[in-house]
Amino acid sequence: MWNSGSPMSSCTAEELRMNAWRETRTRVTAALGALMLLATATACGEEAPTFLGRDRLNVAYKADQPGTSYWDGEKYGGFDQFIGAHVVDELGVKYAPRLLTSNMRETEITEGISDLVIATYSITETRAEDVAFVGPYAVTPQGYMVGPGNPDIDREEDLRDKRICTMGSTTAEESLVNRGLKKITMVTTASECVRLLLAGETDAFFMDKMILYGFQQNHPAEDLRVLPENAGQPQLYGIGLPKGHQEDCEQLKEIVKTYVRSSKWRADFEASLPDFTREHSNEVDQYRPNDTLVDKYSCVE
Template sequence: MRRRGRTSGSLALRGMVAAALGAAPVGCDAATGSILDRDELVVAVKADQPGLGLKTGSGGFEGFEVDVARYIADYLGKRVSFVATTSEGREDKLRDGTADLVIATYSISPPRKEQVTFAGPYYVARQDILVRRGTTAIRDVRDLAGRRLCQASGSISTSRIVEARGIAAVLVPAKTYGECVELLRRGEVEAVSTGDLILAGYAARDRDAFTILNAPFTEERYGVALPLGDVAGCEEINRALTAMYQSGAVKTMLQRRFGASGLDLTRFVPQFEGCE
């Protein structure tokens, strides 16, 4: 793997020129600069999503999104550390400087692009439905009408069902998808719906308890979130993600984390959003 430690040289020169002109460095926020200026990247990931982002007993983190973060940091020649985030706390982690990047099943959407800059997507998931094993009454998204559906705080997945499709599911709130799955286990909700990678992690962990319907009905374009305006950092991360796919590294990552779930995994390079 190539390492790209572009933290000085041309970037420093650009910053000096911008400062001399009384302006912020090109493609950066005046207060925070670019993530390329950091020696270490602090990445916010989920702590309760098996296969994607999970806090271990030793206090570390593991999962596909942790693997992606490590690949990006290695490509850029940076050290990396991790902090936990929930869906509703992702923007705040960037605003208050707790994290330099957020890689936490963060679906790219126009409203969110007004708050953060997205690199990627690093994976295009498809929204699907998780039910208790043996369930036959729910076969696709239309069968969610009148059913108790968990709504994780800060997620937009349920709005794609209720608002975009006009399906009158009964929404039951929870803080995280981990809580949603526990509600499903106890029978307090009848379904959980979000990106299939999230569901695959839980299905692989508890294959005797849950089933993915494999009835996808929309896409979830997971992006790497940076502070708003960091175009230079975004472009370098897109180069890292391209290398991750072209080298075959992503295939190994996905197989390791989700191979046991039976999910049809996407292994082609996603079409990037663009950093401007």
């Protein structure tokens, strides 16, 4: 209980104001000191992550390949885009997407325009002389797609005297030449081959089957058919990056290995190629690489 007889403070009003000011100053100084310690700890111990010496990467994709890598004017999509978003998220860096065509891929890397190229980019010995790869993150056979005007074409043998379209500066071009087919049209983009096919100006489109299935599902009314027969060598899709960054390359390799082992890999594949997955569900994992392949083809200097 408060005792009304207790002695009261003898401080003057001016002294009370000075005491209050000193207490406030002490608290503000302590708070500023704590903030400075926090800033120092962040600067010294928690620096922003970087990759290839950068905290923001330029990542290049294709623009015209539904199912694998495309830009529709508003958003990016396709399997390549899924893995690109995943790896930069795991690296903890920001990124800016870029668009390119097949004949630009090596130049984009060697001239420092793009830091990563994720564009249905097959790993080959020749390309690996100038570019480092991480992968594969997918393995696909090659094959043929025909249009509605060729119902009698069911296998490669039926194409011996037919017109074949493919993309230049790709492994598909090399495969066609080696297979002895003569009437070959080379174009810059996959969508141009599809346009020629739909217009009846070519009889078949030869390319990686992941790319073909993407176009087939994107044109459901045109009766495009991917022939069941495989042709050429399996293609190993890798992430291209500049040479001379072995530690960063090894870091990216571990991210890719974890990804291809995970359920996310199949979920991303199914989201990218739903028609193929629905019709060939038991074949999806044939497109998934294993750790042995990733170790063999990644970060070879």
